[in-house]
Amino acid sequence: MATISMNNETDTIPFDQMQMQINKATEDVSVKCNTAIESYIGFEKGFTRISIPVPELSPALIIQSLGVIKDHIEHIRIHSFSEGYYAVQALNKNIFKTENIFDNCKIEFSGLMTNFKIECTKKGNLSQEEINCIIALMQKAYSSIKDNPVTRLIRRGASVYTGTEGIDWNYIAGYEEVKRIIRESIILPLKNPSVYDNIARMTRKTFEYNKPKAILFEGPPGVGKTTIARIIAREVQVPLIYVPVESIMSKWYGQSSQNLAEIFDASEDMGGSILFIDEIDSLAGSRDQNMYEATRRILSVLLRRLDGIGAIANTMVIGATNRKQDLDHALINRFDQSIHFPLPGENERASIFGNYAKHLDTEELIKLARISDTLSGRTIKDLCEQTERRWARKLIIKNLPPSQPPFEYYYHTVKNFFTTQSG
Ligand SMILES: Nc1ncnc2c1ncn2[C@@H]1O[C@H](COP(=O)(O)OP(=O)(O)OP(=O)(O)O)[C@@H](O)[C@H]1O
Ligand SMILES: [Mg+2]
Structure with missing residues (x-):
């Protein structure tokens, strides 16, 4: 007599075949998205477990994934929710699990801020339809990588600031000349692109963009180069894509040049952005020096993108360095x-002292300025912070109410800084 079982052994796929299918699909998606995906499939204590890292779990993706699961597996019940971040917006929790009530095939979505993954567990082996479901979920999760430039940028180690929040020009004290040049050469073109285009149409035999495409910020450490890039993004209300070259190189050693090219592509797809390439000197070393192959390849991507073939149109590049002479x-x-x-x-x-110790009077600020020759804005800020901490300790020890550190405390910190430097 035939028995009908929802968990018919003959319907399941042997482990090595499951493994082959999952590995093959992972490889295909990796190639398509130019991303190394490390999926896992194993058999532990009678359970098959498949774990696939995914780039994001946005509310939209979670809802679409539920649709995918329902296309493949029947009798699905959404099993549990637990505390967390992302799906807070959509589903009020970050982990959810679906469970096939007959087969006990569980598919779980999890991740807190990062390390998003889709995991499937089932007693015994999976059916072909269940494998198809996992593969379809992986494809869906990675399909967004191609579409969403922000996701692509973040995966490549860049950070994206929206340009709507943050600090303004008042944050940087002094530097009037630098601010004036930046207004003229960066802010005006970014705010009024059509004026520049129209002039070029009237003057050029062949139309070309005449806006500056790439600007170099150079100067010693701690003088506000990075900070000002963020202020510009806020002022012109375009996203700032922040690319620390050093960490891109170490994180993506071996494929850094490919990643930099992808960062340029994704920035273009943002349709107007500032690409801030910080610590550009980590690529330094002129061609005469012994440059590693990787550095050379990155440099050639940069040269190509900043000029000629593959050049950028929507993106303004700002490079920053404190070793211009080595570039x-x-x-x-x-x-x-x-x-x-x-x-x-x-x-x-x-x-600058006035920005970080606003309670001091002009005379006191000038006294501090006189004894702090050669210090950068960053060092001044650091010394003011040290002073505050020293003052706070005193208040705590003496059990005093909050108050501002007196001038002498600042004076002492600065003097002391130079003494320890020379010693
Ligand atoms: N003129 C200034 N007014 C106020 N704060 C300043 C000024 N210059 C620098 N700072 C402060 O110093 C800190 C360091 O600045 P920032 O990181 O922008 O320097 P940088 O030139 O990018 O340095 P690096 O070359 O080391 O990357 C910031 O927190 C900034 O607020
Ligand atoms: Mg900087």
């Missing part, structure tokens, strides 16, 4: 303009 000359030439950020002069140092 490749061909690279320096690709920048339309170089803006020098000097160390702050005496009046500027007084203003």
Whole structure:
């Protein structure tokens, strides 16, 4: 007599075949998205477990994934929800699990901020339809990578600031000349692109963009180069894509140049953005020096994108360096303009102290400025913070109510800084 079982052994696929199918699908998706995906399939204590990392679990993707599961597996019940981040917006929790009530095939979505994954567990082996379901979920999760430039950028190690929040020009004290040049050469073109295009249409035999495409910020450490890039993005209300070259190189060692190319592509797809390539000197070493192969390849991507074939149209590139003299000359030439950020002069140092110790009077600020020659804005800020911490300790020990550190405390910290430096 035939028995009908929802868990018919003959319907399931042997482990090595499951493994082959999952591995093959993972490889296909990896190639398509140019991303190394490390999926896992194993058999532990009678259970098959498949785990697939995915780039994101947005509310939209979770809802679409539920649709995918329902297409493949019947009698699905959404089993549980638990605390978390992303799906808070859509489903009020971050983990959810679906369970086939007859077969006990569980599919779980999890991840907190990062490490998103889709996991499937089932006693015994999976049926062909269940394998198909897992593969379809993986394809769906990675299909968004091609479409969503922000996801693509983040996966490549860039950060994206929306340009709507953050600090404004008041945050940077002094530097009036730098601010003026930036207004003229960056802010105006980004805010009024059509004026520049119209002029070029009227003047050129063959139309070309005449807006600056690449600008170099150069100057010693801690003088506000990175900070000002963020202020610009906020002022012109375009996304700022922040690319720390050093960490891209170490994170993606071996495929960094490919990733940089992808970062340029994704920035273009944002349809207007500032691509801030920080620490550009990590690529430094002119061609005469012994440059590693990887660095050379990255440099050639940069040269190509900043000029000629594969050049960018929607993106303004800002490069920052504190070792301009070490940069490749061909690279320096690709920048339309170089803006020098000097160390702050005496009046500027007084203003910077004024930003971080607003309770001091002008005379006191000038006294601090006089004893802090050669210090950068960053060091001044650090010294003000040290002073606050020293003052806070005193208040705590003496059980005093909150108050501002007096001038002498600042004076002492700065003096002490130079003494320890020279010692
Ligand atoms: N003129 C200034 N006014 C106020 N704060 C300043 C000024 N210059 C620098 N700072 C402060 O110093 C810190 C460091 O600045 P930032 O990171 O922008 O420097 P940088 O030039 O990018 O340095 P690096 O070359 O090391 O990357 C910031 O927190 C910034 O607020
Ligand atoms: Mg910086």
